[in-house]
Amino acid sequence: MNLINYLSKIAKTASTLTLLILSGCDSDNNSAELAKSVELESQRAKGTIIESVTISNDKIRLKEGETHQLKATGVDSNGETRDITDELIWTSSDNSIAEVNSSGLVTAKSHSNIDQGKITITGKTINDIIAEGEISVSDVAVSAITLKQITPATGNINTCINASIAGDVRYEDDYLSHNTIKNMSFTVDHESTAIINKSGILFTSSKDIENTTITAKIDNVSAQLTVTANPQYLDSIHTLVEDEETKEITLNIGERLKFSAQAKLVESISKETFNIDYSVDWLQLEPEILGITKTTDYDKTNEVDYKGTVLALTPGKTVLTASCGGEESHVVVLVEGDAKLEKLQPTDTEGQIIDETITMNQSQSIKLKLNALYDKAPTSLNVTEFSSWEIIGEDLIKLELKSAGTSDAYFEITSSSKEGSTTILTIYDNLIATISIDVEK
Amino acid sequence: MEKALKKAFRQSMTKIFFVFLSTIPLQANADTPYVGIDYMLTNIEFDSEKAEPDAIGLRVGASNNNMAFEAQYIRGNTDNIYRMGFDFKQSAALYFVLQSDLREGFGMDFSIGYAMTEIAVSGPEETYNGSDNYNGFSWVISMHQQIPFVEEANIRLAYQSLYHDSNLDITNISLGFTYNF
Numbered sequence: 001m002n003l004i005n006y007l008s009k010i011a012k013t014a015s016t017l018t019l020l021i022l023s024g025c026d027s028d029n030n031s032a033e034l035a036k037s038v039e040l041e042s043q044r045a046k047g048t049i050i051e052s053v054t055i056s057n058d059k060i061r062l063k064e065g066e067t068h069q070l071k072a073t074g075v076d077s078n079g080e081t082r083d084i085t086d087e088l089i090w091t092s093s094d095n096s097i098a099e100v101n102s103s104g105l106v107t108a109k110s111h112s113n114i115d116q117g118k119i120t121i122t123g124k125t126i127n128d129i130i131a132e133g134e135i136s137v138s139d140v141a142v143s144a145i146t147l148k149q150i151t152p153a154t155g156n157i158n159t160c161i162n163a164s165i166a167g168d169v170r171y172e173d174d175y176l177s178h179n180t181i182k183n184m185s186f187t188v189d190h191e192s193t194a195i196i197n198k199s200g201i202l203f204t205s206s207k208d209i210e211n212t213t214i215t216a217k218i219d220n221v222s223a224q225l226t227v228t229a230n231p232q233y234l235d236s237i238h239t240l241v242e243d244e245e246t247k248e249i250t251l252n253i254g255e256r257l258k259f260s261a262q263a264k265l266v267e268s269i270s271k272e273t274f275n276i277d278y279s280v281d282w283l284q285l286e287p288e289i290l291g292i293t294k295t296t297d298y299d300k301t302n303e304v305d306y307k308g309t310v311l312a313l314t315p316g317k318t319v320l321t322a323s324c325g326g327e328e329s330h331v332v333v334l335v336e337g338d339a340k341l342e343k344l345q346p347t348d349t350e351g352q353i354i355d356e357t358i359t360m361n362q363s364q365s366i367k368l369k370l371n372a373l374y375d376k377a378p379t380s381l382n383v384t385e386f387s388s389w390e391i392i393g394e395d396l397i398k399l400e401l402k403s404a405g406t407s408d409a410y411f412e413i414t415s416s417s418k419e420g421s422t423t424i425l426t427i428y429d430n431l432i433a434t435i436s437i438d439v440e441k
Numbered sequence: 442m443e444k445a446l447k448k449a450f451r452q453s454m455t456k457i458f459f460v461f462l463s464t465i466p467l468q469a470n471a472d473t474p475y476v477g478i479d480y481m482l483t484n485i486e487f488d489s490e491k492a493e494p495d496a497i498g499l500r501v502g503a504s505n506n507n508m509a510f511e512a513q514y515i516r517g518n519t520d521n522i523y524r525m526g527f528d529f530k531q532s533a534a535l536y537f538v539l540q541s542d543l544r545e546g547f548g549m550d551f552s553i554g555y556a557m558t559e560i561a562v563s564g565p566e567e568t569y570n571g572s573d574n575y576n577g578f579s580w581v582i583s584m585h586q587q588i589p590f591v592e593e594a595n596i597r598l599a600y601q602s603l604y605h606d607s608n609l610d611i612t613n614i615s616l617g618f619t620y621n622f
Contacts, residue, residue: 037564
C-alpha cells in the first residue's frame with residue numbers, strides 16, 4: 001500500500017513538473033520553410049524541379065477593374081514542360097496599379113500615365129527561378145487593331161476544328177497590347193455559315209471551302225480579317241456518350257442524354273482528337289422520336305454545353321446523325337416505353353398550372369413551360385423545347401427559349417409597351433394547349 | 442514589443458491553465474497510479490512526403506473515477522526524406538485522460554493535452570538544417586485489453602496527434618503495455 005501511495009505521488013509530481021516545463025515553452029519552428037525544403041528536395045529527387053520559367057499572356061493593357069489571367073510554363077530537370085501557373089509565387093511591382101493573386105490573375109486597380117502605365121508582374125518558383133511579365137493599366141483610347149489567327153497561327157483553318165482569333169491593339173500613347181480580345185466585339189459576314197463567340201473562337205462546319213470575313217471592333221476602331229476554312233484534312237467524326245464512342249443506344253421515354261462529337265484529322269496533319277460540340281449539327285432520321293437540342297450559347301465555352309442533348313419523346317427507332325464539314329457519324333437510337341400522352345399542361349416555372357388568362361404589365365417578363373402528361377411513367381415531361389409556340393393575334397409579346405437542353409427549359413415571355421390581348425398556341429404531338437395573355441398598363 | 446507581450450500573456454495563461462489542471466488529481470482520493478511503455482511508429486508528414494522514424498515512449502499517470510492525469514516522454518530515431526534526415530529527438534506531453542468502464546477487461550481512453558516535440562533536420566546545404574520545437578495541442582485515442590491472469594497489466598494500441606499545422610502533421614501509432622499499481 002505504501003508503495004502504491006509512493007508511486008501515485010511520483011506520478012503526480014512528474015505530471016506537475018512536466019506541466020510546468022511545458023507551459024513555459026512555446027513553439028520555435030519554421031514549418032513553412034521546412035515544408036518548402038521537403039517539396040524542393042522531392043522535386044529534385046524526382047527530376048521535376050523547375051529550371052526555367054516563361055510567362056505568357058502578358059504585354060496587355062487593362063482598364064481599372066479589369067482582370068487578366070497570366071500563364072506560366074516551366075521546364076523541369078527532366079526536360080518536361082508543364083503548366084506551373086499555380087506553383088509560382090506571384091508579385092506585382094506596383095500594387096496600387098495592379099495586383100496579382102496566387103493563381104496569376106491580375107486585377108487592374110488604377111490607371112497610370114507613367115511609362116505607358118506599365119508594371120512588372122514577377123513569378124518565382126520555390127527554388128527562386130524568376131520570370132517577369134508586363135502589364136499596362138491605362139484608359140488611353142485605341143488607335144488601331146490588327147487581327148490575326150492565333151490557332152492555327154498560319155494557313156487555312158481546318159473546318160470543324162475550333163479556331164482562335166485575337167488582335168494586336170495599338171493605343172494613342174503608342175502602347176501595343178498583344179494577342180488580346182479585351183473589349184472587342186466580333187462579327188462574321190452574313191454569307192458565312194461560321195459562328196464566332198465573344199472570346200474570338202470561330203466555329204466552322206461547311207462541307208465546302210469557305211471564306212469568312214471577321215470584323216472586330218473596339219469603340220469606333222475596327223479591323224477585318226478573312227480566314228479560310230477547308231475540310232480537306234477532316235478525316236472522320238465520332239459520336240460519344242460519356243467519352244465512349246457510341247453506335248447504338250436504348251433510351252426510355254423521358255430519358256435525357258448528352259451526345260458529344262469528336263473529329264479526327266488525317267494522320268499526316270494531326271493525331272489528336274478534337275471536341276467539335278459547338279460546330280457539329282445534329283439531325284435525326286425519324287422526327288418526333290427524339291427531341292434534340294440544336295442550339296447553344298456559344299459564349300459559355302467554359303460551362304456545360306447542352307447542344308446535342310436528346311430527350312426520348314415517343315417509342316420507336318431512329319438514327320441520330322452528327323454532321324460537320326461533309327463528314328457524318330450515326331447512332332441508332334431505340335426509344336422504349338408504352339406511356340400514352342393524355343394532355344398538355346402549361347405551367348409557370350414554379351409548377352403553378354396556367355388555366356386562366358394571364359395579366360401582364362407592359363414591358364414585363366414571365367416564365368412559362370409546357371408539360372406533357374402521360375398515363376404512366378414518366379407521367380409528366382417538360383416538352384417546352386420540342387413543342388411549337390405560336391402567337392395568335394396582336395404582336396404584343398416576344399418569346400425566348402431559355403435553359404434549352406435541360407429539364408428546366410422554359411420560354412421567357414416579354415410584353416411590349418402596347419396594351420391588348422393575345423394568345424399563345426402550344427402544339428405538341430397533335431395536342432394543343434392555349435395560353436391567353438392580357439397586357440395592361 | 443506587442444508580439445513579446447502577447448507571447449508572455451499566452452505563456453502565463455497556459456501556465457495558469459495547466460497548474461489548475463494539475464490540482465485536480467492531487468485533490469482526489471484512492472488514485473491508481475500506472476506506468477506504461479510503448480513502441481511507436483511516428484509519422485512526420487508533409488503535403489506529399491513523410492518521414493517515419495520509430496520511437497519508444499514512457500507514460501506515467503494516476504487515474505481516479507474514469508479520469509487520469511498522464512505524463513509522457515518519447516525518444517525517437519531517424520528517418521529520411523530523400524537526402525534530408527529527420528531525427529525525432531524527444532517529445533514530452535501531458536494529458537487529461539477520459540477513461541471508459543472496462544468490459545471484460547477491454548476499455549477505451551481519449552486524452553487531450555499539450556505536447557512539446559523536438560525534431561532535428563539535417564541534409565545538404567541547399568536543404569533545411571536545424572532543430573525545431575513543435576509545441577501545441579495534442580490528443581490520443583487508445584484501446585486496451587487486460588492481460589489474462591495479470592489483471593494489473595494491459596496491452597494498449599493508440600493513435601496520437603502530437604502536432605498539427607498547415608504545413609505538417611506529427612502523429613504516431615503505438616503498441617505497448619500499461620501496469621496499474
